[in-house]
Amino acid sequence: MISFSSVWFRWGKWFIILPLVLIAILGVIFFIYVNLAFPETRCEFVTHLESPDAAADCFECHLKCTPKIAQDWYESKHGVILVKCFVCHGQPDGKGSVPYAVDPDVDGTCRKCHDPSINRMEHLYGLELNCNKCHPFHQNSLHHKAYVKPIAKKKIE
């Protein structure tokens, strides 16, 4: 009769080690892929909080560490007209003029430019705490029709 504890004693550690090794291998593959896919960008490995003044342009590093998000931004309306990361997300150390947030604050941030549209949305559908729910900022490409949709032109008195 093989008890559970003896199995665990013999093989248990592999349940931990094998996944860890797998994660490490996947990590290395991802690192190599990113370096091959974006050869021009050199990752400086700057940690946000240790030397925030050396962080420079968010986009350059995030093209490597979060390529999907960075590329989505680049292709979005905000990307084409260069509304950069920090305008909505602030600074990672929270010392910017905009509070640091993954989902920007409607009143403090979005309203700076989109006050008329937010009022229009509020009038039509009631106010939502997070614009991102219906309007994914990073996927709002210049080529879709938001500007010409009649609803976008409607003025609320």
Added chain:
Amino acid sequence: MDVTRREFLKCAAASSALMAIGGPLAFAATEQPVDKWVKGVCRFCGTGCGVMVGVKNKQAVTVKGDPNNHNGGFLCLKGALMTPIIYAKERLTQPLIRKNGELVEASWDEALDLTASKFKDAIKKDGPRSVAYYGSGQALTEETYLASKIFKAGLKSNNVEGNPRLCMASAVGGYVTTYGKDEPCGSFSDIDAATCFFLIGTNTSECHPILFKRIAARKQSDPNVKVIVVDPRKTNTARIADIHVGFVPGTDLAIMNAMAYVIIQEELDDYRFHSRYVSFMDNKKNKLTFEDYKKFLEDYTPEKAEKLSGVPAATIRKIAMIFAESSATMSLWCMGLNQRIRGVWANNLVSNLHLLTGQIGKPGATPFSLTGQPNACGGVRDTGGLSHLLPAGRLIKKKKHRNEVEFLWGMEPDSLNPKPGYHTIALFDALGKGKVKALLILCTNPAQSLPNVNKYREAMARKDNFIAVIECFRDAETLKFADVVFPAAFWCEREGVYGCSERRYALIGKAIDPPGQARPSVNILVDLAKRIGVDPKLVPFKDSSDIWEEWRRVAKSTPYNFWGITRDRLRKESGILWPCPTEDHPGTEIRYVRGKDPNIPKDYPKKYDFYGKPDHRAVIWFRPYKGAAEEPDKEYPFVLTTGRVIDHWHTGTMTMKVPELRRSFPKAYVEINDKDAKKMGIQNGDNVLLTTRRDKMVFQARVSDVCRPGLVFVPWFDVNLMINKLTKDAFDPGSKQPEFKICATKVSKV
């Protein structure tokens, strides 16, 4: 309010549940974020976006776009992050006087009396030509008008200059020579109607982001809209371009002449228009004919232009045809054409294309010059804040104009000085030679912004001259050379008017009080003028609204007429475009067209009237191609060009105070083409030495395909890496604007 323990617990549970869920109710529970919104205009570029300042507990806490202004509520990243600048720790709050080489705090009386006595001494010893004013396209309209009046009428010195000489003078020269009157004939609203955009010498995306947004929106709404970007750098602006034309820097004059050649050859010119409304002139102002123009253009076939510019002849033909065949073509240009030794000619050549094809005076069809500063148009060009101008387009040289202004200012006839003063480069040259003894600088930073700045820093450092600076920030480079510093109220700390690129006057409302002892510049100027001994009748102003009333009166009898733009209207509306002759006039979007421009009588027999010219015809100028002042050669094989990045503005005294913007671009860099970099073994981040005939400096490299081969670019915001030490101070003989955009440089890896 009585709340039992049970009720309190209920409320607490409900609110925490709501907070966990999120949603509309939780949002509705937040308090009103600001006490009031005060209407204003953005402090940065010449787009002049409407901004509302949110005030809470007498502090400016946030900003948002003004939905009623031309920007429709949108702001760019600089505009949206503006508030930290107001409360920067570098703000000046007390006057400073230099004692034993150090700027030490002083009282207002001390500082004003010292400045006044130095100006009086200079005038007594060396005459009025030894004192000067150097102003700014960022000062309020009222401030520039007042300073110009104090110096020209009060002190009889025409040495009134300003940094618009470094950015807008060639555009003024271009408009005046072609149409007879300064300022664009169209407006921003043309962007919404244009079907072709011809962007030449402008990085609209980074320098005028909100206009770029409007162009992108226009392009998106109609896929047939064409965008042509002509720029040696492949900037972000080129991202929405159908055609990007990269060329050898400085050869754009040949390209535009070649475009005119193609337009005539393909019979795309509007003969009906140019035979009725256009005259043809060569450089010696001889009146010629269309046939002569054709002959002149034979030197500029696309094939010949290709040899000069490196642009394929087929591309030149293509862009010329798109330009002429589109139903409404709008040209936009900026410093790429203006900051050149042939800036006026380049401006004329853009207008030539429009006059040849009749692409003018219709919605969407217009040649439109973009301004770099928020108030260079309304503040300096209109009020005559330069050494050869008087208010509202009048010239110092003309006796009739002088007499008009003398009458309006209540002076004796022929009492104004008839000799124009020094232009900017000559002014700082004269300062270095000891001819100018006392200088008042307002709201600008010449110790960083002048070309070949080492030479002019030496001039400013001379011990025997006196420099007073009215400034907001103690870290501005010019303060190193100042003998007296007056702390000024910033942006929304006083009321005043800005006039942006499109002839739009808009009011910046007073939202908050200035810090410490800082005062509005208008009050500083009036006080100083009285102490120098200017006739108090010339400066009877309590605040900027008094000056606005006088300025309306002075402009009334001219084509600049904006009698209808009263202070009350400005407070209510978000900007009005002049000409605006009466209080019920909505403002003018298109000039020189009957029925649209109030300066043209309704029963005028023709549709167009270029009333700035004596024969009522605009001019197509025969402007030959001429290269830059300093072309690259064997020793200095690269072209160095300078410009802005979207995150910073001018010398960075403001944008460096915003943590986000500072961190985004902490220092200047050199942008190099990847092929050039490969040849020299330069990689991203390597240190690169740039050497010109003036100076040398090390920058970090950014390798990309933005610059074309043979070209390097350095932004000019960084005070520690001052690229203007390397630039050349050659200037346009007509407009006196220096050639910042082209000089020869050596590039080497260190």
